Amino acid sequence: MQRVLRSAVFRRSCTTFRAPCRPFSSDSFMNGSSATYIEQMYDSWKKDPNSVHKSWHAYFGNIKGGARPDQAYQAPPSLSTKYVPASAVAYDVGAHVIKDHQNVQALIRSYQIRGHCLAKLDPLDISNRPLSDMPPELNINNYFPEPSDLDKVFQLPTTTFIGDRSHNEDTLPLREILSRLQKAYCGSIGVEYMFINSKQKCDWIRQRFEAPGCFTMSSEQKRTLLARLVRSTRFEEFLAAKWSSEKRFGLDGCEVLIPAMKNIIDLSTAAGVESFIIGMPHRGRLNVLANVARQPLEQIFCRFNAQVDPEDEGSGDVKYHLGVCTELPNHATGKKIKIAVVANPSHLEAVDPVVQGKTRAEQFNNRDPDGKSVMSILLHGDAAFAGQGVVYETFHLTDLPDYTTKGSIHIVVNNQIGFTTDPRVARSSQYCTDVAKVVEAPIFHVNADDPEAVMHVCSVAAEWRQKWSKDVVIDLVCYRKFGHNEQDEPSFTQPLMYHKIKQQKHVLEIYSEKLVKEGVVTKDAFKDEKQKYEEVLKTGFDKSGNQPINNRSWLDSPWEGFFNLDGSPKLPGPFIPSTGVAKEKLLHIGEVISTPPPDFNIHKVLKKTLEGRKHMLEKGEADWAIGESCAFGSLLLEGIDVRLSGQDVERGTFSHRHHVLHDQLVDMKDYRPLNHIAPNTQARYTVCNSSLSEFAVLGFEVGFSMSNPNALVCWEAQFGDFHNNAQCIIDQFISSGQDKWMRQSGVVLLLPHGYEGMGPEHSSARPERFLQLCSDDPDVMPDITQESFERTQLWNCNMQVINCTTPANIFHALRRQLKMPFRKPLIVMTPKSLLRHPDAKSPLTDMVEGTRFKRLIPDNSCENGGEVVRVIFCSGKVYYELAKEREKLGLLHKVAIARVEQISPFPYDLVHSELERFPNAKVIWAQEEPKNMGAWSYVQPRLYKTADYKRGIEYRGRAPNASVATGNKHHHMLEQAAVLYSALTGL
Numbered sequence: 004m005q006r007v008l009r010s011a012v013f014r015r016s017c018t019t020f021r022a023p024c025r026p027f028s029s030d031s032f033m034n035g036s037s038a039t040y041i042e043q044m045y046d047s048w049k050k051d052p053n054s055v056h057k058s059w060h061a062y063f064g065n066i067k068g069g070a071r072p073d074q075a076y077q078a079p080p081s082l083s084t085k086y087v088p089a090s091a092v093a094y095d096v097g098a099h100v101i102k103d104h105q106n107v108q109a110l111i112r113s114y115q116i117r118g119h120c121l122a123k124l125d126p127l128d129i130s131n132r133p134l135s136d137m138p139p140e141l142n143i144n145n146y147f148p149e150p151s152d153l154d155k156v157f158q159l160p161t162t163t164f165i166g167d168r169s170h171n172e173d174t175l176p177l178r179e180i181l182s183r184l185q186k187a188y189c190g191s192i193g194v195e196y197m198f199i200n201s202k203q204k205c206d207w208i209r210q211r212f213e214a215p216g217c218f219t220m221s222s223e224q225k226r227t228l229l230a231r232l233v234r235s236t237r238f239e240e241f242l243a244a245k246w247s248s249e250k251r252f253g254l255d256g257c258e259v260l261i262p263a264m265k266n267i268i269d270l271s272t273a274a275g276v277e278s279f280i281i282g283m284p285h286r287g288r289l290n291v292l293a294n295v296a297r298q299p300l301e302q303i304f305c306r307f308n309a310q311v312d313p314e315d316e317g318s319g320d321v322k323y324h325l326g327v328c329t330e331l332p333n334h335a336t337g338k339k340i341k342i343a344v345v346a347n348p349s350h351l352e353a354v355d356p357v358v359q360g361k362t363r364a365e366q367f368n369n370r371d372p373d374g375k376s377v378m379s380i381l382l383h384g385d386a387a388f389a390g391q392g393v394v395y396e397t398f399h400l401t402d403l404p405d406y407t408t409k410g411s412i413h414i415v416v417n418n419q420i421g422f423t424t425d426p427r428v429a430r431s432s433q434y435c436t437d438v439a440k441v442v443e444a445p446i447f448h449v450n451a452d453d454p455e456a457v458m459h460v461c462s463v464a465a466e467w468r469q470k471w472s473k474d475v476v477i478d479l480v481c482y483r484k485f486g487h488n489e490q491d492e493p494s495f496t497q498p499l500m501y502h503k504i505k506q507q508k509h510v511l512e513i514y515s516e517k518l519v520k521e522g523v524v525t526k527d528a529f530k531d532e533k534q535k536y537e538e539v540l541k542t543g544f545d546k547s548g549n550q551p552i553n554n555r556s557w558l559d560s561p562w563e564g565f566f567n568l569d570g571s572p573k574l575p576g577p578f579i580p581s582t583g584v585a586k587e588k589l590l591h592i593g594e595v596i597s598t599p600p601p602d603f604n605i606h607k608v609l610k611k612t613l614e615g616r617k618h619m620l621e622k623g624e625a626d627w628a629i630g631e632s633c634a635f636g637s638l639l640l641e642g643i644d645v646r647l648s649g650q651d652v653e654r655g656t657f658s659h660r661h662h663v664l665h666d667q668l669v670d671m672k673d674y675r676p677l678n679h680i681a682p683n684t685q686a687r688y689t690v691c692n693s694s695l696s697e698f699a700v701l702g703f704e705v706g707f708s709m710s711n712p713n714a715l716v717c718w719e720a721q722f723g724d725f726h727n728n729a730q731c732i733i734d735q736f737i738s739s740g741q742d743k744w745m746r747q748s749g750v751v752l753l754l755p756h757g758y759e760g761m762g763p764e765h766s767s768a769r770p771e772r773f774l775q776l777c778s779d780d781p782d783v784m785p786d787i788t789q790e791s792f793e794r795t796q797l798w799n800c801n802m803q804v805i806n807c808t809t810p811a812n813i814f815h816a817l818r819r820q821l822k823m824p825f826r827k828p829l830i831v832m833t834p835k836s837l838l839r840h841p842d843a844k845s846p847l848t849d850m851v852e853g854t855r856f857k858r859l860i861p862d863n864s865c866e867n868g869g870e871v872v873r874v875i876f877c878s879g880k881v882y883y884e885l886a887k888e889r890e891k892l893g894l895l896h897k898v899a900i901a902r903v904e905q906i907s908p909f910p911y912d913l914v915h916s917e918l919e920r921f922p923n924a925k926v927i928w929a930q931e932e933p934k935n936m937g938a939w940s941y942v943q944p945r946l947y948k949t950a951d952y953k954r955g956i957e958y959r960g961r962a963p964n965a966s967v968a969t970g971n972k973h974h975h976m977l978e979q980a981a982v983l984y985s986a987l988t989g990l
Contacts, residue, residue: 043162047158103157106146107146110180111184112162113138114141114188115163115196116140119194121137123190126480127500130419159180163209165215191453191456193448195440199443220459226523228266232262233536235258236258253286254290254416256483257416257483258510264461267465270466272340274466274469277377279378279379280379282344282347288324296329298327300542300544326559327343329343351383353702356396361560361707365710374472380412382415383415384415384416385415386424390421396694399699404691406700406703410468411468413444414479415476444473446475562711562747565826573825579856584633585851592637596676598613623847625850626839627843631810633850634813634815635688635817638686642685648704648716653691656722662688696728697726704716704750718751719752721755722764723832727769727772733752738802742778748828750828756832757834762969766967769936770806777907802827804832805829805904806906807833808834809857812860815856842883843880860904864899865896869922871924873924874898874925875959875986876901876926877986878938885983888987892988894987914949926956927958934962934963959985
């Protein structure tokens with residue numbers, strides 16, 4: 004009967020009222036927009052006829068009795084619930100009552116969508132919107148123009164929680180509805196969430212902001228909040244008093260950040276989180292280190308000592324860029340937790356993807372795929388959050404299967420200014436947080452001078468992350484008490500704002516007075532709390548006078564077994580161990596990568612490719628793809644996880660890798676051979692195509708490499724030319740991270756490089772840029788006679804740059820990354836045409852036990868070195884072209900060609916040996932790149948130094964040019980031929 008009635012109500016209402024009806028032709032309530040509301044009323048009436056307004060009770064009763072929908076309404080009886088015949092109903096009265104309910108629903112929805120526009124978010128009351136500028140959809144007069152309407156009682160729709168459901172409060176006067184909506188959405192909190200495409204999630208948020216009493220805090224919670232606010236405030240005041248002329252980038256104006264973060268950590272710890280990875284800019288970092296990470300105060304204060312030896316903190320970075328990792332008990336739960344604050348440069352948002360990568364790695368290592376034990380907290384500035392593109396790139400990793408961290412909590416310290424730039428000219432969006440909408444992250448704007456409101460949104464954010472495993476944003480609208488730093492004069496550019504700031508009452512004073520008035524604390528108790536922390540600060544200061552700098556205290560990613568107790572890296576042994584592998588293992592890996600599973604529909608062309616691999620292995624040879632796969636596979640068999648990430652890496656840009664096979668008939672069915680070498684005992688291989696991003700994805704992989712030294716983490720550019728989109732990560736983290744922050748990383752960059760006539764955008768991985776970042780001194784000749792020369796060079800360098808010409812050498816280079824007793828970034832100029840070059844193959848005997856990476860491959864074709872007139876040093880694929888042209892010109896015994904496989908650290912010892920072999924030869928450096936690019940600028944002074952400046956060094960390559968390469972294929976071929984001929988003949 005109920006199904007029939009529902010069908011009759013809604014089918015007939017639709018058919019009746021879509022066509023114009025005489026009484027309701029201009030004011031119909033039975034249209035598509037109100038159908039949901041009518042259905043809600045009907046569902047309520049079914050459960051309990053007394054739960055709906057009497058007009059609805061009569062209406063549904065008449066429908067059930069057979070009346071047409073347009074005739075079923077009757078006015079509510081004043082004393083009786085007896086039905087009145089539908090024919091006696093006045094149509095205009097019915098339309099008015101139904102429309103009033105519809106207006107109530109529209110009003111509620113408008114507040115849910117746009118109520119944040121009227122929220123009192125700005126503690127300075129500069130940007131708060133005046134009532135005269137109220138959005139029309141929030142103006143009650145546009146729905147109910149008569150003052151008497153405010154006393155009308157309305158049925159609440161199921162899309163709101165403003166009624167007290169625990170007491171079955173499902174009707175409210177309009178006046179109370181409006182009051183509760185304003186309290187929920189227009190107080191110190193502004194909520195943006197209605198863009199989320201999930202009713203379940205929207206209802207979850209509504210309940211936590213609309214339900215009566217949802218903002219209530221206990222007295223104990225208020226006292227804890229006050230104590231934390233005291234610590235945050237007094238810390239900044241103490242630093243200002245002791246080091247008044249020092250830059251500290253204090254938290255003044257947003258001291259509530261510390262209680263906010265601690266509340267999030269408390270609640271997340273209670274939910275099972277054991278490790279927190281924090282990324283943040285420099286504003287407030289010292290306060291976070293002291294009061295969130297609980298770094299010993301003496302360690303922080305001694306950093307203000309001007310007499311500190313710079314060598315004690317690497318090559319040096321300012322104290323408000325440093326990171327830490329601490330393990331401590333959480334006060335709220337008693338559980339032991341780990342907090343890592345990741346070191347960050349002044350490139351404010353650059354740390355975002357690094358933090359996400361480190362978080363993902365910890366989740367991966369802890370076998371925590373749901374992110375329940377490890378989470379990230381990212382702090383942002385308002386101008387940077389809106390202005391820097393890496394924020395958008397990082398958000399786009401949120402839900403990607405191999406990049407997700409299962410939700411991060413973002414806190415924006417919204418100073419309402421960027422250095423000296425007004426937000427009205429700094430962004431095009433209404434809020435600085437609008438970028439987060441791209442991943443449907445709810446955004447909670449909150450007035451930072453209302454600490455209890457801040458605690459509420461932090462509690463909701465922590466619960467949201469644990470419940471939904473999604474990102475959430477807290478926008479702490481505050482102010483910056485001083486300028487960009489404490490010595491800056493901000494009133495030059497923001498006179499009105501800083502006039503108000505000077506008059507602004509401090510948040511600690513505001514809140515303490517509130518709690519005293521409520522009787523939660525006494526004035527004496529508040530004074531004692533301040534005095535107690537004052538003693539803590541003084542004790543830390545006294546200890547700092549004799550406190551030595553302890554590097555281990557400032558490591559954001561300490562590795563067990565890689566550092567001494569004082570934080571200094573452990574000295575390695577004298578030799579780099581052999582990186583070869585037993586031939587049987589190589590053949591087994593080769594068999595696995597060449598054989599698809601039996602029930603798999605493989606592409607016919609790829610089938611031939613795999614058969615070709617198998618045939619090559621049977622001959623005892625390996626091409627580039629086999630060499631790389633054997634490196635990965637052998638590490639996996641040794642229990643070392645391998646991760647390869649980047650655009651198109653699963654197949655490989657040049658269709659050479661094929662580490663993921665796709666069934667041609669079954670969608671989403673794939674096979675990853677390297678995970679099937681020894682399924683029950685091997686480590687895990689992750690190969691994942693990334694989003695079309697270099698900055699965020701490379702940053703992510705750098706972060707991933709920081710978590711575990713016993714994993715090989717590689718990022719491959721689609722073309723090497725594109726890495727410059729991630730130059731910030733290379734400059735600020737990869738090349739300088741160890742010097743600045745005592746942080747080692749073994750991340751590998753695979754950058755396709757080589758001149759094949761593909762134009763200026765697809766030819767060069769810019770090796771000159773990496774070589775310029777290498778820290779070795781070209782004017783200092785190292786002691787090449789020492790037995791441990793190779794190890795010493797690698798130990799002292801900041802990163803390695805190689806350009807291999809053989810599959811065996813890339814095999815060894817990748818394995819050497821994990822066999823060294825320390826970690827250094829590895830930059831690889833990988834080939835393109837050499838991937839299938841018939842001469843670019845290696846015998847498996849070059850990869851077996853006892854073999855190792857060849858930093859330089861000498862020319863053994865010249866038996867009599869005294870007859871050689873030219874010795875050419877080169878790197879990369881130009882070697883094969885030189886060798887072919889040499890043979891063509893008949894110069895095999897006159898010209899020697901040595902391959903410098905490891906450009907940096909420069910192989911002085913091996914180059915010296917080659918020079919001694921050919922004492923009468925002219926020394927040539929040949930390269931494909933223009934003279935102002937490539938390796939020439941790096942190798943020239945080092946070749947001179949190796950030759951003790953007694954032999955001239957000639958350059959043979961393209962002339963200096965602004966562009967990397969010509970875009971004309973014919974011109975490219977002419978240039979290449981000229982380079983080869985000139986290098987071999989000197990003409």
